[in-house]
Amino acid sequence: MTTPSGEEMPIASSDDVVRVRQVVRAAAAAAGLSLVDQTKLVTAASELARNTYAHGGGGAMRVERATGEDGRKGVRLVFTDEGPGIADVDRALSEGWSSGTGLGLGLPGARQLCDEFGLRSEAGGGTTVTVAKWTR
Amino acid sequence: MTGGADDTPIAELLRSWREPVLGRWIELVGETVHGRLSEAEVRSELTELYGLVERALEGDTAAGDELRAALAEISRGRARHGFSPTETAVGVFALKQSLYEQIRMTRDQRAYSELIDFSSYVDELGLATFETYAAAREQVIADQADQLLELSTPVVRLWDRVLGVPLVGTLDSARAQIAMETLLQALVTTGARYAVIDITGVPAVDTEVAQHLMKTVMAARLMGTHCVVSGIRPQIAQTIVALGIEFGDIVTKATLADALAYVLERSGLRVVGEPEG
Numbered sequence: 001m002t003t004p005s006g007e008e009m010p011i012a013s014s015d016d017v018v019r020v021r022q023v024v025r026a027a028a029a030a031a032g033l034s035l036v037d038q039t040k041l042v043t044a045a046s047e048l049a050r051n052t053y054a055h056g057g058g059g060a061m062r063v064e065r066a067t068g069e070d071g072r073k074g075v076r077l078v079f080t081d082e083g084p085g086i087a088d089v090d091r092a093l094s095e096g097w098s099s100g101t102g103l104g105l106g107l108p109g110a111r112q113l114c115d116e117f118g119l120r121s122e123a124g125g126g127t128t129v130t131v132a133k134w135t136r
Numbered sequence: 137m138t139g140g141a142d143d144t145p146i147a148e149l150l151r152s153w154r155e156p157v158l159g160r161w162i163e164l165v166g167e168t169v170h171g172r173l174s175e176a177e178v179r180s181e182l183t184e185l186y187g188l189v190e191r192a193l194e195g196d197t198a199a200g201d202e203l204r205a206a207l208a209e210i211s212r213g214r215a216r217h218g219f220s221p222t223e224t225a226v227g228v229f230a231l232k233q234s235l236y237e238q239i240r241m242t243r244d245q246r247a248y249s250e251l252i253d254f255s256s257y258v259d260e261l262g263l264a265t266f267e268t269y270a271a272a273r274e275q276v277i278a279d280q281a282d283q284l285l286e287l288s289t290p291v292v293r294l295w296d297r298v299l300g301v302p303l304v305g306t307l308d309s310a311r312a313q314i315a316m317e318t319l320l321q322a323l324v325t326t327g328a329r330y331a332v333i334d335i336t337g338v339p340a341v342d343t344e345v346a347q348h349l350m351k352t353v354m355a356a357r358l359m360g361t362h363c364v365v366s367g368i369r370p371q372i373a374q375t376i377v378a379l380g381i382e383f384g385d386i387v388t389k390a391t392l393a394d395a396l397a398y399v400l401e402r403s404g405l406r407v408v409g410e411p412e413g
């Protein structure tokens with residue numbers, strides 16, 4: 001259940017990560033999320049966008065206004081890339097695990113910060129992460 | 137290129153086929169703008185370009201210059217409206233398609249011989265938009281980068297040997313790096329014992345920003361300076377907790393005033409109100 005007015009933007013540079021935050025902030029405010037929830041969604045988006053850029057070799061984000069199962073309104077974000085994918089999803093989702101020099105808190109943190117979280121990835125097959133946050 | 141037998145027939149063709157070719161061009165471009173421009177905007181832009189192309193091909197050099205200026209203006213506008221450079225150039229290339237279609241329909245023999253030259257002429261125009269687009273985009277990005285750098289990290293003296301670093305705006309990697317370097321440099325030159333890093337103006341603290349903050353605090357500590365991070369607003373505090381970030385033994389305070397009070401107290405200083413009278 002989403003509006004067709006979704007917007008897709010590329011994530012190909014660290015400037016794009018900054019733009020993602022701005023776009024998500026605007027969408028979250030427009031959807032009526034509280035300041036705390038806006039900040040949570042923006043922070044999750046920042047993590048996921050940076051993963052798309054840094055681990056996935058670049059990709060894109062879709063932002064859409066959405067309605068949850070219980071009828072609450074909100075925002076859904078879909079991050080996709082065609083990068084190397086994640087071989088061990090459970091490990092990637094555990095707190096503190098990083099294949100690089102990060103804190104390893106981005107994926108588990110984004111899950112914690114959002115109301116809906118989905119991760120689809122395959123080694124060699126790219127990664128798609130979907131998150132959503134609903135108004136209270 | 138003016139007058140007599142050397143007249144470019146393609147210019148004549150464009151003139152005589154103005155209605156169908158321009159019309160089809162507008163249609164082709166209109167299909168790709170997806171509501172980012174109105175039909176009227178597309179029509180007025182392309183009508184202007186078409187007129188300039190006709191005149192430029194007749195050898196009117198002033199029109200040629202004007203055409204390039206108009207294309208530059210259009211690609212700057214496209215860059216701002218979020219069109220990709222390819223979309224922008226393809227909008228120009230669509231003129232070829234429109235003309236091909238017309239030639240195919242009329243089977244005009246004169247036109248075929250002109251096509252190759254005309255085609256490379258339009259390619260050149262399309263590529264010119266590419267350059268302007270890229271330049272415009274780079275300008276937008278450079279402006280943003282400059283804004284960020286200009287805004288970044290004034291290091292202010294809050295008290296004797298106490299520095300303040302108010303961070304305002306988006307803290308991306310580059311800025312966080314600069315903030316750290318500026319602060320460490322200031323520590324060397326001032327010999328400060330305390331530094332207050334204030335993040336009241338930072339809209340979101342993600343793991344990367346947190347990591348930079350922690351590294352800065354650690355580096356300062358190695359240099360004998362004690363850092364306090366202040367300006368942690370409620371929504372940021374909640375987000376940091378949900379992310380699972382632990383600041384360890386780094387001292388954090390809600391406000392800059394709290395941080396300053398803490399630092400002064402640690403320095404053995406007390407702020408005393410003057411008795412009234």
Ligand SMILES: Nc1ncnc2c1ncn2[C@@H]1O[C@H](COP(=O)(O)OP(=O)(O)O)[C@@H](O)[C@H]1O
Pocket residue numbers: 047051052055056081083084085086092093097098099100101102103104105106107108127343
């Ligand atoms: N889009 C992606 N493509 C490939 N690997 C990814 C992607 N996102 C996350 N990962 C993997 O999951 C790990 C954990 O991600 P995260 O929790 O954000 O930690 P960090 O980014 O700090 O390493 C990453 O180190 C990386 O190996």
Ligand SMILES: [Mg+2]
Pocket residue numbers: 047050051102105106107
């Ligand atoms: Mg990450």
